[in-house]
Amino acid sequence: MVLEAQKRWQRHLASHPQDSNRTDLLEQVRARVATLINADADEIALTRSTTEGINLLTQGMDWQEGDEIILDRYDHFTAFQSFLNLTRRHGVKLVFVDLSAEPGSDADIIAKYAAAITPRTRILFLNWVNYRAGFRMPVKALAELGHRHGLIVSVDAAQAFGALPIDIADTGIDHLAAPSHKWILGGSGAGFAYFSKRILDRVWPIAGPAHVPGTPVAWQDTARKLDNHRPKNLASEMGFLEAIEFYETIGETVFHERLDTLSRLLRDSLDQVGWGRVLTPRAPGRAAAITSFHVGEDRSADDIARRLWEQFQIKVNSSAFAKLNALRISPHIYNSEAQIRFLVEALVTFRNRDKGESS
Structure with missing residues (x-):
């Protein structure tokens, strides 16, 4: 529109x-x-x-x-x-x-x-x-x-x-x-x-x-x-x-609540990835709709972002723009809970492939 x-x-x-x-x-x-x-x-x-x-x-x-x-x-x-x-x-x-x-x-x-x-x-x-x-x-x-x-x-x-x-x-x-x-x-x-x-x-x-x-x-x-x-x-x-x-x-309240719901789901779900960690605070009132996920010292955030796009058509930002070895993930109201889970599953897939496991 x-x-x-x-x-x-x-x-x-x-x-x-x-x-x-x-x-x-x-x-x-x-x-x-x-x-x-x-x-x-x-x-x-x-x-x-x-x-x-x-x-x-x-x-x-x-x-x-x-x-x-x-x-x-x-x-x-x-x-x-x-x-x-x-x-x-x-x-x-x-x-x-x-x-x-x-x-x-x-x-x-x-x-x-x-x-x-x-x-x-x-x-x-x-x-x-x-x-x-x-x-x-x-x-x-x-x-x-x-x-x-x-x-x-x-x-x-x-x-x-x-x-x-x-x-x-x-x-x-x-x-x-x-x-x-x-x-x-x-x-x-x-x-x-x-x-x-x-x-x-x-x-x-x-x-x-x-x-x-x-x-x-x-x-x-x-x-x-x-x-x-x-x-x-x-x-x-x-x-x-x-x-x-x-x-x-x-409505402002509905808009913000939707962003908060998706962001909390994302941060909690990222704990299942098995590598990396969420940098964004989880305490109420300490964060907005951006989630920053540090990928660790043995991976490149730029490489992970590239693979997410090429293999799954998931677009996230990475360290190149912020000199921080992290993925910046920004779900909006038009995203779904299923898409959040799909992202997390993709990251788990990377872990399995990196370990030589079947996905």
Whole structure:
């Protein structure tokens, strides 16, 4: 249905190119996103990706040489691209915490971030869900820590949006970026960034004037000033809107419960494989929908992923993208319990063949 919406709008725009800036439709997307995360529409900028949402914050701030950003050494590389540009352009310093794939308790995580804060820290940056190992960060507690030190707390929610309930008002974070193409199933080329009203006057637009003629003057003091990358890819935005409507039709609770059911079944079933181990936490509230399965020291995750695809047409991610010798397995609501069992049986088959046993 997302693909059909995108195709429908591509055809429409081919005949009516002036409709590419349909503000009324873009405002529908903005409002629906705001409702999903319990924010105000005035705090939502429409973007093309998580990376753009991060850059709108970091490239739009005034920096002084020696200012610091705290982040996990294993955060996603696209965040590093933005931050590394700041180190070269403004002399910003990156301060790393080392969480690894098994970071310990929430208290351990918070302690590591607390130890990294100095008087020069400006941003505390974190991934809501670790993209390599699938563990959740204690976002609310880290936001409280950051605010006690006067920091901007920025969150990469690429692996959280759609997979977990997000309540911006409850967490108290200042900035969040997420895409349309992951758990919300909205296709590529769209996304959003949340900017708390507390920090909006500290962030400059990075693409030309904030508004075109005819834009309501009141919008100049909202996050809309940051998303003036016209013309928007309206087909992608309408696909995103279609995905949100699908998500809301199913219901957020049902959606999340289905992801949780499949993920728990997967993690428990992987114990039957007889080799490797699950890195993702199993305690309630500690993980999202990603499961990371370390294949051990005597196997290659890349090789296992290749064999799963070639022999069984099962697609998983592997260590090449995350420098972790593990399979990253991400079942979605359209997967079945039978498919989970099929994956596990395939991995057991590899064990038997590697041992020279009959399968």
